[in-house]
Amino acid sequence: MSKSGSAQSSGEGEVITILLVDDIPDTLENIKKLISFEQDMKVVGTARTGSEGVVLAKELRPNIIIMDINMPDMDGIQATTLITEAVPTIAVIMMSVQNDPDYLRRAMLAGARNFLTKPIEMDELYNTIRTVHARNKPIAAQYAAAAVSASELRPSAARRDSGGRSGHIITIYSPQGGVGTTTLATSVASGLMKEGSKVLLIDADLQFGDVGIMLNLQSQSTMVELIPDVDDLDTELFENIVATHDSGLKVLLGPSRPEFSEEVEKNPEALSQIIKKIAGSYDFVVIDTSTRLDELLLSLCDISSKVIMVCVPTIPSVKNARLVLDLFDKLKYPLDKVMLTVNRVPDDRQAKRAGVSLEKISDFLKRPVVAAIPANELMVNRAITKAVPVVASERDKTKSPIKELLDLADAIYEELEGAKEAEVEPEEDIRKQTRTSGLRLRLGR
Numbered sequence: 001m002s003k004s005g006s007a008q009s010s011g012e013g014e015v016i017t018i019l020l021v022d023d024i025p026d027t028l029e030n031i032k033k034l035i036s037f038e039q040d041m042k043v044v045g046t047a048r049t050g051s052e053g054v055v056l057a058k059e060l061r062p063n064i065i066i067m068d069i070n071m072p073d074m075d076g077i078q079a080t081t082l083i084t085e086a087v088p089t090i091a092v093i094m095m096s097v098q099n100d101p102d103y104l105r106r107a108m109l110a111g112a113r114n115f116l117t118k119p120i121e122m123d124e125l126y127n128t129i130r131t132v133h134a135r136n137k138p139i140a141a142q143y144a145a146a147a148v149s150a151s152e153l154r155p156s157a158a159r160r161d162s163g164g165r166s167g168h169i170i171t172i173y174s175p176q177g178g179v180g181t182t183t184l185a186t187s188v189a190s191g192l193m194k195e196g197s198k199v200l201l202i203d204a205d206l207q208f209g210d211v212g213i214m215l216n217l218q219s220q221s222t223m224v225e226l227i228p229d230v231d232d233l234d235t236e237l238f239e240n241i242v243a244t245h246d247s248g249l250k251v252l253l254g255p256s257r258p259e260f261s262e263e264v265e266k267n268p269e270a271l272s273q274i275i276k277k278i279a280g281s282y283d284f285v286v287i288d289t290s291t292r293l294d295e296l297l298l299s300l301c302d303i304s305s306k307v308i309m310v311c312v313p314t315i316p317s318v319k320n321a322r323l324v325l326d327l328f329d330k331l332k333y334p335l336d337k338v339m340l341t342v343n344r345v346p347d348d349r350q351a352k353r354a355g356v357s358l359e360k361i362s363d364f365l366k367r368p369v370v371a372a373i374p375a376n377e378l379m380v381n382r383a384i385t386k387a388v389p390v391v392a393s394e395r396d397k398t399k400s401p402i403k404e405l406l407d408l409a410d411a412i413y414e415e416l417e418g419a420k421e422a423e424v425e426p427e428e429d430i431r432k433q434t435r436t437s438g439l440r441l442r443l444g445r
């Protein structure tokens with residue numbers, strides 16, 4: 001085991017700090033040499049066994065670990081599991097010589113972010129390190145932000161604040177674009193409008209929100225106007241700003257032009273403060289989001305009782321979902337808060353075999369798929385043309401994907417309205433504490 005210099009997180013003029021773990025000295029030397037040719041990366045330590053790797057990872061806190069999968073004593077999978085649990089800001093790249101078909105799956109389950117096959121190619125090594133680091137940076141920053149965030153909100157706080165209605169908040173999110181997040185948000189919002197429920201749909205995709213286009217709503221007023229008055233929000237002003245869809249669905253539109261989004265973004269807590277204040281005037285508040293995993297998103301997820309995580313059955317989509325779900329786990333979101341939904345599930349057998357099966361997705365993501373929404377390009381596009389949510393686009397509610405989308409809305413309705421009585425506040429307090437202090441501990445703050 002060896003270390004050199006300090007492995008402090010890189011700042012300006014960034015140098016990516018790297019720990020190498022491999023039982024073969026030649027491999028360690030080779031990779032170290034290759035990395036030494038590059039200005040923007042540095043090997044700060046090497047370990048010859050998995051358990052040495054774990055010790056050094058905790059001590060050095062490098063940005064990246066390149067880890068061999070096969071080692072005596074503790075193997076790379078086990079070491080990765082321990083490391084990602086102890087220091088979630090580190091991204092592990094797994095390295096293997098063998099053609100073990102199961103290794104990719106096992107490595108992913110352990111929390112590895114990417115893979116290298118031996119013998120290591122120079123360009124592939126550099127590219128993988130830079131890509132993994134670039135992707136990991138915002139995630140690592142979120143851990144830091146979450147650890148120091150003073151304003152932790154509980155979903156039930158929204159309910160207590162203002163009168164009348166249940167005010168359940170539901171955020172719909174996917175780290176990948178074009179998977180159907182907005183399609184699901186409009187349909188879930190529409191599906192929740194039953195038994196006299198009042199529903200508000202919020203377009204929090206600040207730069208390229210599509211809710212207004214999909215439902216053909218134009219409004220002179222958007223959430224941007226609410227931001228200056230966040231501390232002194234007037235519910236009457238709010239009601240004047242929301243647009244109303246023909247179906248009765250209320251919609252708070254996002255900034256009308258991408259450049260106005262800055263107003264909302266520079267105060268990432270403001271939108272959730274506003275939502276908390278007005279939630280009690282609605283039974284359900286459904287929030288459509290962009291792909292950005294930033295402070296705004298986390299503040300929305302924090303105040304939500306449910307987060308609908310959307311992915312499609314492809315490897316990149318499932319892998320990205322895994323990163324986000326890992327973060328949610330580390331943030332101690334209760335398991336039943338996050339509902340995993342797979343959209344655009346192909347129905348014919350052949351196509352099914354080409355994609356990733358629902359069982360595999362559930363296995364990778366370590367949680368059940370609560371809704372599988374079949375692909376039906378024609379119906380989805382027809383709904384957009386008619387400017388209505390998919391679930392409202394046809395009379396026959398037994399057709400796919402209308403049926404599955406309504407089932408999803410019903411499941412959310414049942415879980416939230418059914419569970420209302422059973423809510424136990426003190427437990428949430430404990431959860432909140434563990435979340436903050438747990439993260440602080442792990443991040444060494």
Ligand SMILES: Nc1ncnc2c1ncn2[C@@H]1O[C@H](COP(=O)(O)OP(=O)(O)O)[C@@H](O)[C@H]1O
Nearest residue numbers: 177178179180181182183344374375376377380
């Ligand atoms: N279940 C589905 N079957 C077929 N196409 C779909 C389905 N859901 C969404 N789409 C299509 O995917 C595209 C992106 O949808 P959108 O809801 O805007 O995704 P996102 O908000 O994730 O970017 C749209 O063109 C839409 O027609």
Ligand SMILES: [Mg+2]
Nearest residue numbers: 181182205210
């Ligand atoms: Mg969208």
